Amino acid sequence: MLPEYTAKICEKLNLTFPVLSDPGNRVAAEFNLTHTLPDELRQVYLQLGIDLVRFNGDASWVLPMPARYVVDTQGLIRAADVSIDHTVRAEPVDTVAALKLL
Amino acid sequence: MGLQDKLNAMKEASRSKLPVETQQVMKRGLETLTASGRREQALNVGDAIPGFVLQDGAGKVFSSRDLIARTPLVINFYRGFW
Numbered sequence: 028m029l030p031e032y033t034a035k036i037c038e039k040l041n042l043t044f045p046v047l048s049d050p051g052n053r054v055a056a057e058f059n060l061t062h063t064l065p066d067e068l069r070q071v072y073l074q075l076g077i078d079l080v081r082f083n084g085d086a087s088w089v090l091p092m093p094a095r096y097v098v099d100t101q102g103l104i105r106a107a108d109v110s111i112d113h114t115v116r117a118e119p120v121d122t123v124a125a126l127k128l129l
Numbered sequence: 130m131g132l133q134d135k136l137n138a139m140k141e142a143s144r145s146k147l148p149v150e151t152q153q154v155m156k157r158g159l160e161t162l163t164a165s166g167r168r169e170q171a172l173n174v175g176d177a178i179p180g181f182v183l184q185d186g187a188g189k190v191f192s193s194r195d196l197i198a199r200t201p202l203v204i205n206f207y208r209g210f211w
Contacts, residue, residue, distance in 0.1 A: 028209045028210070030184060030185070030186045030187075030188070031186065032186075032209070032210060033185065033186045034185070034186025034187060035186075035210065036210045037185075037186060039210075045185045045189070045191055046185060046186065047183040047184060047185050047191055048183060048184060048185070048186065049183055049206075054179070054181045054183065055206055057179040057181070058171060058172045058178070058179070058206070059167070059170040059171045059172060060171050060172075060206055062162055062165070062167050064158070065157075065158060065161060067154045067157070067158075068154055068155070068157075068158040070154075071151050071154050071155065074151070075211075076211070077209075077211045079209075082209055082211070083209075090208050091206040091207075091208065092162075092167070092168065092171065092206070093205075093206055093207055093208060094171065094204075094205070094206040095203065095204070095205050095206075096172070096178070096202075096203070096204045096205075097201065097202075097203055098178050098197060098201060098202040098203075098204060099197075099201050100197050100198065100199075100200065100201055101177075101197075102177050102178050102180075102193075102194075102197050103175065103176070103177055103178075104172060104173065104174050104175065104176050104177075104178060105174060105201075106174060107171070107172065107173050107174050109168055109171045109173075111159070111162055111163055111167075111168045112159055113208060114136055114137075114140045115133065115136070116132055116133065116136060117132075118131050118132050118133065119132060120131070122203055126201060126203065129201050
C-alpha cells in the first residue's frame, strides 16, 4: 500500500513496529511472493470497495502472498510461513518460539 | 484462542454474507494460485534475504542490512488494511 495508507494502520492500531511501504511490490517480488489477481477477482474486490489501483498506486493488481519470515543477523531465513490462502496466517507464538532458537 | 481461530471466525462471519457467485470466484482464485506453483517459489528457510531499503508512512528510511547488523528480524508481508 501507499505510505498514506500504511501510516493510517500504524495510528489506528497503535503499532510499535515499523510498517513499510513496498511501492510496486518490488521487494515482495524479490521474495517471490507476488501474484496477479485474475479479472473476475478484480471485479469482486472492486464490488467490495477494495480498489487496489487506488491503495497501491498502480494498475497491476499485484499482491504479495502474506508471509512471515524470521531472519538472523547473517541475513538468512530461519523460519518461513507463506500463506497461499490469505485467510490463513502463522501463529505469533510460533514466531516467538523461532526467535528464541536463534 | 489462537490467531487462526479468530481469523476463521472473521472469515465465517463475512463470507457467509457474500453471494454464492462471489464465493465461487474467490475459491477459483485460490485454486488458480495453488495450481500456479508460486507458493513453492517463495523464499524459504536457508535462503538469504535480498537487501532492501524502504520507507514507513512518515518517510523514515529502513535498510535491512543496517537492521540485521544489530538484531534478528521478523518480516511480515501483508496485503493491506482492507
